[in-house]
Amino acid sequence: MFDAPGIMISAPSSGTGKTTVMLGLLRALADQGITVQPFKSGPDYIDPAFHLAASGRASFNLDSWAMDDALLTAIAGQAEGADICVAEGSMGLYDGVATRGQTGFGTSAETALRMGWPVVLVVDVSGQAQSAAAAALGFRMYAPDLPFAGVILNRVASPRHERLTRMGMEQAGLTVLGALPRRGDLTLPERHLGLIQAVEHPDLDAAIAGYAAFLREHVDIAALRAAACGRSLQTGGTMPRPPAQRIALAQDAAFSFTYPHLIKGWRAAGAEVLPFSPLANEAPDARADLVWLPGGYPELHAGRLAAADIFRAGLKAHAETRPVHGECGGYMALGAALVDKEGRCHKMAGLLGLVTSYEKRKFHLGYRQARLLARLPGFDPGVLLRGHEYHYSTILDQPDAPLAQVADADGNPVAETGSHRGRVSGTFFHLITQEKP
Known part of the structure; x- marks a missing residue:
């Protein structure tokens, strides 16, 4: 048995900025001397290489549609020895498929619930203020048993915009863990499959260092770390066998x-x-x-x-x-x-x-x-x-x-x-x- 305290970085939809938050948080924690184990919820084979570059530790996918309990446990076991797990969700928090797979429907919410990791919801608040809280509260209440740490407001236009949005979140009873001003330069290059590969980025380390500095300035890193919790997990699950020697x-x-x-x-x-x-x-x-x-x-x-x-x-x-x-x-x-x-x-x-x-x-x-x-x-x-x-x-x-x-x-x-x-x-x-x- 080992404990795997962690958090799940998710969002209402794709394109909200959760990858920027994920990479910045991984580097910010690593810069503090914290051993952080990254994970990716769902079938993504590009993001784990970025996670490795940000944290210095190999990232692994956790997938409730494709993986059975033994494999999920074995992969979660890669966190043994880490101080904290940080997982990045795929698409929206509850997005998955219609037919149940090995252990679920492939949603980030399922991964968070299975591991006991509270959700940090990255909310794009552009074009709205207090109304963002109504949407965030819907995500909080959709699955009442899902652990929920709070929200990070992204693409905040001004101090007034932040104040109004925070008021809405406070009225809804949601903890605001940070507010990120709108910045067009903090995006990763993309192509038709999404992000470019980590090996192709012209200056990846500098970009990630920039994300980390941005998060340290606008997000309560200590509160994020304090919010981490998780289930005690069995060790000894079975990883895939090699097809050849x-x-x-x-x-x-x-x-x-x-x-x-x-x-x-x-x-x-x-x-x-x-x-x-x-x-x-x-x-x-x-x-x-x-x-x-x-x-x-x-x-x-x-x-x-x-x-x-x-x-x-x-x-x-x-x-x-x-x-x-x-x-x-x-x-x-x-x-x-x-x-x-x-x-x-x-x-x-x-x-x-x-x-x-x-x-x-x-x-x-x-x-x-x-x-x-x-x-x-x-x-x-x-x-x-x-x-x-x-x-x-x-x-x-x-x-x-x-x-x-x-x-x-x-x-x-x-x-x-x-x-x-x-x-x-x-x-x-x-x-x-x-x-x-």
């Missing part, structure tokens, strides 16, 4: 979307993870038993990948005797060709027949449950996997055999089944876990 893992600006708990589980079980960079034209380690290409942004680097002859030759040589798997962007890189948004066609590895295009974008987003029709490294046919899909590519051709029967969170069939040929496989969903029988 030696795993060559692509890691660079084109391939970086792997859930941290997977890599942690692989290494904890004794697997050797061998990073390599396709963008640097590196071949996967010849000793590897498996090559794993994560998702990322291959469409932004398609020309360099097409010219990476050493990478492609090493990939093909490996596939002659050992398995290769790609997720989303990695899947596209294993295909025959990728058409970028300008309509230029770039030759990919050709280990699968998949041809994808970004010229005519089509949005794909949501949880996925996949019943395997063929073997995927580490998983036998018939196994049910849970994951998440998020991309804008369109399939122009997919001539290979389908890898799985794929459905969304509600059980509706999804056309993107993945595919396999020989020892090579690929999926558009990012693996989170295997559902236990």
Whole structure:
């Protein structure tokens, strides 16, 4: 058993500024010598890298739709030894799916309730004053059992605006933990999948230091820390097992979307993870038993990948005797060709027949449950996997055999089944876990 006191940074909706608050708070706490364990509620594979940069400690996803109790407990156990946990919610506090998953519907509220972490609601008060309190009170009362620490007012226009908004919150009985003036320079760069990756930010450390200074000036950090509480949790849950003993893992600006708990589980079980960079034209380690290409942004680097002859030759040589798997962007890189948004066609590895295009974008987003029709490294046919899909590519051709029967969170069939040929496989969903029988 161990105690994991913490708070959940959430909001009524996306775009309210909770990521700025999260990163600033992580750094502000770390600057005080506090050991802080970050988490992300929900299926996000970009934010954890920002959390690591802000706190100096690896961040992990907690997902009530995809994960069973054993995995949630194992991941929460990564907080052992930390002074405080700080989790960042996804979308709005109560936003999730319509059909229950492993332990819930995938909401940030469920994560907070399960862990016993009080919610800090970041409220965008632009365009309103006392009325913001009515909305915040609705969030407070929607789930009366949910622990609630208070609110942070964001995008405050003036001292008068702050005074009026505070009056409303006080009348509603809500604690105001801070008020952030409106500042247009405190935003992270974005692209079509949301934030850019942490490795791409031109000066990430300076940006996070700026967020921390902003929070120290306008938020009661001591009150936030004092509000932290949580449940006593069992240790010893099971992390995911590795799909091979030696795993060559692509890691660079084109391939970086792997859930941290997977890599942690692989290494904890004794697997050797061998990073390599396709963008640097590196071949996967010849000793590897498996090559794993994560998702990322291959469409932004398609020309360099097409010219990476050493990478492609090493990939093909490996596939002659050992398995290769790609997720989303990695899947596209294993295909025959990728058409970028300008309509230029770039030759990919050709280990699968998949041809994808970004010229005519089509949005794909949501949880996925996949019943395997063929073997995927580490998983036998018939196994049910849970994951998440998020991309804008369109399939122009997919001539290979389908890898799985794929459905969304509600059980509706999804056309993107993945595919396999020989020892090579690929999926558009990012693996989170295997559902236990």
